[in-house]
Amino acid sequence: MLLYILKRLGLAALVALTVSAISFSLLFLAGDPAISIAGENASSEDIAAITERYGFDRPLPVQYADWLVSAAQGDLGRSWYFDLPTTQIIGDRLGVTMTLGLLAISFALILAIPMGVAAAVRPNSLIDRAALFISVVGQAIPSFWFGLILIVVFSIKLGLVPASGSDSWKHFILPTVVLGYYATPAIMRLTRAGMIEVLSADYIRTARAKGLNPRKVLFKHALRNAVIPVISLAAVQMGFMLGGSIVVESIFALHGAGFLAWESISRNDLPVMQALILVFSMFYILFTFLADVLNAWMDPRLRVG
Numbered sequence: 001m002l003l004y005i006l007k008r009l010g011l012a013a014l015v016a017l018t019v020s021a022i023s024f025s026l027l028f029l030a031g032d033p034a035i036s037i038a039g040e041n042a043s044s045e046d047i048a049a050i051t052e053r054y055g056f057d058r059p060l061p062v063q064y065a066d067w068l069v070s071a072a073q074g075d076l077g078r079s080w081y082f083d084l085p086t087t088q089i090i091g092d093r094l095g096v097t098m099t100l101g102l103l104a105i106s107f108a109l110i111l112a113i114p115m116g117v118a119a120a121v122r123p124n125s126l127i128d129r130a131a132l133f134i135s136v137v138g139q140a141i142p143s144f145w146f147g148l149i150l151i152v153v154f155s156i157k158l159g160l161v162p163a164s165g166s167d168s169w170k171h172f173i174l175p176t177v178v179l180g181y182y183a184t185p186a187i188m189r190l191t192r193a194g195m196i197e198v199l200s201a202d203y204i205r206t207a208r209a210k211g212l213n214p215r216k217v218l219f220k221h222a223l224r225n226a227v228i229p230v231i232s233l234a235a236v237q238m239g240f241m242l243g244g245s246i247v248v249e250s251i252f253a254l255h256g257a258g259f260l261a262w263e264s265i266s267r268n269d270l271p272v273m274q275a276l277i278l279v280f281s282m283f284y285i286l287f288t289f290l291a292d293v294l295n296a297w298m299d300p301r302l303r304v305g
Contacts, residue, residue: 005294012289019281025063026274034040037080076275081267086275096166096256100175101241105234108187116191135185138274147178147251163252183237190233193225228295235291239284
């Protein structure tokens with residue numbers, strides 16, 4: 001198990017290094033960063049002063065190495081718009097996004113796994129068809145449209161929950177439903193497929209032939225093995241949710257890291273965007289690593305290779 005964890009850590013480090021290079025290059029994709037900071041009407045003297053101040057005239061490998069060392073020490077540069085450390089700005093907003101992401105993935109798992117199990121136990125039944133219908137609808141509806149519909153119905157018409165802000169737990173209800181519903185179809189379909197495969201396995205038939213309690217066979221023997229790929233998918237979905245929070249937080253005016261990303265794009269604040277891409281990617285790599293380790297702990301066969 002220790003060797004497996006070390007291999008996964010090495011792979012995660014390589015992916016993180018690649019992501020850091022891509023994140024660093026973002027600063028130069030829009031052209032000369034000194035002109036982006038100074039503005040198009042700036043004089044050549046102003047541009048030269050900014051170039052010297054930020055060290056943009058140095059070779060790119062040197063700039064990347066310096067940036068990487070600073071990033072490893074928690075320094076991701078300063079915001080061009082706020083003139084504050086990006087780590088401070090992102091740290092102030094990240095709690096909202098993480099809360100929303102955890103609530104959304106919990107909502108998706110609570111909704112999708114029971115639906116997937118029920119559909120697998122009675123394939124082609126009314127429950128199975130209803131689950132597949134919800135899955136198809138969930139994938140077909142754009143999250144921004146679904147969010148607007150929920151605002152109109154539950155905030156404007158019924159007045160049950162607030163439509164925007166992040167002052168109380170009620171403000172997270174609609175964003176959680178929108179973001180969680182996005183992940184529900186994939187988790188539900190994978191649970192259903194895994195359960196159908198496991199329920200037809202020999203050891204399940206043997207357990208039933210021995211007269212074990214059907215609930216014990218279903219939830220202890222079958223679901224334990226069927227849920228292993230769901231763990232990996234949930235980790236991937238959690239990473240997507242952090243990125244997808246840009247749209248949802250913009251719709252519901254949740255002042256999290258996703259809303260900060262939208263603000264940074266509109267203000268051309270590239271250092272903040274650069275830092276957000278790196279932070280979101282690191283969380284994605286962390287969740288995937290933890291899911292791999294958990295899967296390997298539950299199924300020792302995965303440690304081979």
